[in-house]
Amino acid sequence: MPILTDWGRRWRHRRAPPGPLRDYLAQPLPSPRADYREVDYLAIDLETTGLDQRQDLILSVGYVVLHGPEIDLSTARHHLVRIDRSIPEASAVIHQITDDQAATGRELEDVLGEVLAALAGRVMIAHHAGIEQGFLSQACRRCWGRGLPLRLVDTQTLAHRTLERRQIPFKASDLRLHALTSRYNLPRHGAHNALSDALSAAELFLAQAAYRDDGRRLRLSEFLC
Numbered sequence: 416m417p418i419l420t421d422w423g424r425r426w427r428h429r430r431a432p433p434g435p436l437r438d439y440l441a442q443p444l445p446s447p448r449a450d451y452r453e454v455d456y457l458a459i460d461l462e463t464t465g466l467d468q469r470q471d472l473i474l475s476v477g478y479v480v481l482h483g484p485e486i487d488l489s490t491a492r493h494h495l496v497r498i499d500r501s502i503p504e505a506s507a508v509i510h511q512i513t514d515d516q517a518a519t520g521r522e523l524e525d526v527l528g529e530v531l532a533a534l535a536g537r538v539m540i541a542h543h544a545g546i547e548q549g550f551l552s553q554a555c556r557r558c559w560g561r562g563l564p565l566r567l568v569d570t571q572t573l574a575h576r577t578l579e580r581r582q583i584p585f586k587a588s589d590l591r592l593h594a595l596t597s598r599y600n601l602p603r604h605g606a607h608n609a610l611s612d613a614l615s616a617a618e619l620f621l622a623q624a625a626y627r628d629d630g631r632r633l634r635l636s637e638f639l640c
Contacts, residue, residue: 423564435528436559442535444566447636451624454635456481456568457533458540458617460609461547462510464503468549472498474512476526477610478533479617481540484624486617493610494529495520510607524558527551531563542592542616544569544640568638570595570619577623595619599626 421443428440445454459478465471473496480490495512497520502512520526530551541547544567552562571590578585588594593606596615599622604611620638627633 427561427564431561432559434559435531436555436561436563439531439535439563444536445538445635447566447634447639449635451633451635451638452483454483455537456540456617456620457537458486458613458620459530459534459547460541460612460616461550462512462607462609463546463550464498464500464506466546468546468553471550472496472500473523473526473550473554474498474502474506474510474517475520475609476530477608477613478530479610479613480533480537481617481621484621486614486621490533491610491614492529492533493608494526496523496526497521523554527554527558531555538635538639539565539567540616540620541567541569542595542612542619543571567640568620569640570616570623572640573620573623573638577626592616592619599623 424440424444428437431437431440457478457480459476461473462475463471463473475493475495477493480487495516498517502514502517507513539547548565548567555561555563574590574595592612592615593603596603596619599619601615601618601622604615606612624633624638
């Protein structure tokens with residue numbers, strides 16, 4: 416998984432074709448040495464036709480901006496993406512997106528352009544973030560011929576680290592998004608909706624950060640993958 420350094424960002428910016436990906440790469444990212452409270456984030460979730468980023472497609476995108484420890488609900492967005500095939504029944508049962516609904520979606524390049532504009536200069540938050548990173552990067556390759564390097568926080572990885580550090584026994588299911596929101600007594604949003612899950616990931620990150628906040632300066636690097 417490519418992690419974006421400032422030198423790497425500038426190098427990729429010079430070589431990227433004109434368009435949203437190049438514009439994204441033009442924006443400096445927060446320093447890993449910065450206090451996490453002084454950083455902007457974008458919590459994001461995707462619903463897809465499956466889990467294989469090489470073959471499956473993005474169906475919907477939900478995201479919301481965080482300014483340090485505050486979620487800006489005015490920035491919340493949810494977009495359906497038009498695809499060129501039928502949605503597998505097994506995935507439709509989970510996310511409840513039908514072929515008719517997908518037909519009303521927008522083109523991937525347009526939605527991806529908005530996502531990159533919202534992500535520019537920010538750190539991405541996602542739960543089990545390899546899925547979002549992989550699908551977004553593959554989508555950028557399809558649209559602009561290059562992958563998407565990121566600086567990101569994975570709330571599942573943070574939970575795994577915490578449970579291991581505290582030597583608390585856990586099962587894989589204990590690391591699921593809604594199991595963790597229950598552990599932290601967070602609001603229960605509807606599962607498998609991209610915007611609801613993005614909001615849950617944002618709230619979970621803030622709860623995880625608050626749990627570690629003992630008044631000392633916490634650097635962003637302590638949360639990055």
